């Protein structure tokens with residue numbers, strides 16, 4: 001079959017007259033990282049073999065031999081019995097080579113009407129579709145935990161911050177539901193990415209399509225793809241579906257990182273708003289008293305590698321002429337690591353969240369300390385006819401009075417407030433309620449507001465939206 005100058009052990013060795021340089025073999029191989037695609041590779045190959053038989057390119061008997069052989073290869077891979085060979089370069093040629101070793105020459109017919117270029121694009125899409133489904137489920141669990149915790153803390157008052165300075169009191173449940181909204185949008189984005197991942201490239205062959213009378217819709221149905229790609233050059237070469245996945249993952253990681261930043265701050269001695277479960281923390285090898293929030297710190301830190309993968313993939317693509325180029329082999333490690341990292345971070349957050357201990361007393365005390373209801377007093381004055389700018393000025397002066405007395409604004413008695421020049425005339429007995437933390441949050445009673453009644457309703461709606 002091969003003349004003596006060719007290199008028969010390579011599946012593409014026909015035109016070569018010397019073996020591949022050993023370094024080049026290792027340098028060009030992807031088996032070290034794409035072996036994890038074997039499941040999807042075999043799934044794609046089984047669908048392809050069925051399509052070839054359906055289209056009359058191979059016989060039903062040949063199809064059955066190929067399919068049985070591929071299932072055997074899958075079993076071997078699952079049991080860890082398959083040796084992945086670097087000289088066979090990648091997962092596709094390792095699987096095909098093992099298939100032919102098992103079933104004989106009929107195995108060599110599998111690669112009819114396809115190329116590794118449409119094969120690898122198909123594999124990655126199958127892989128990513130499964131990965132997205134896993135991630136969507138994990139995000140659903142995390143969203144449920146957030147909604148549950150928010151409902152439990154609908155009346156827990158904490159300081160709300162701008163510029164990390166105490167701004168206005170909010171309920172802890174309301175704060176949590178902010179995270180719900182961010183992650184809810186992240187999940188919607190991931191769903192949208194899935195629709196563009198779920199397109200079949202197979203049939204594009206190397207770049208121009210194939211001379212065989214293939215039935216791409218058949219293959220798409222076999223593999224659960226919603227559509228077939230409409231241009232062979234595009235389908236084998238572009239990886240925008242992977243890039244937009246990494247973009248969606250980056251946004252999620254950015255949100256998780258912000259959230260973790262808060263958990264790190266809040267679990268510090270200075271804040272002491274929350275205490276993280278011991279099993280999600282570690283100690284210091286030198287300072288016996290330490291309990292470090294390693295898990296949220298790591299989630300925050302891992303956002304960096306995911307952002308990096310997004311930039312890596314954009315850079316990978318930006319100078320590639322059509323169609324497939326070997327550069328694309330570099331798409332896998334960033335993509336896999338993005339999936340793994342996001343999966344781990346979501347798992348960490350979901351595991352940690354329900355066990356966080358909340359110190360409602362500390363939160364309330366912190367909210368009370370920062371004159372957090374100053375805006376409420378200004379609004380109160382406005383309702384009594386004072387223009388807002390004047391009210392702002394009057395309350396500012398009242399804050400200064402309180403500070404001189406070593407009190408917070410809410411701690412001033414009605415009598416003390418009445419003594420403040422210009423303010424005094426407007427102060428009724430109802431001001432106490434207005435200045436109180438509970439009065440303040442209860443007053444923000446509209447959709448999207450922090451009032452306990454709103455938070456309870458929003459948490460219920462949130463659960464229904466998941």
Ligand code: ARG
Pocket residue numbers: 030034090116117120324326328329330
């Ligand atoms: N291992 C290759 C990749 O990951 C598969 C496609 C190779 N195609 C080729 N023409 N060399 O992209």
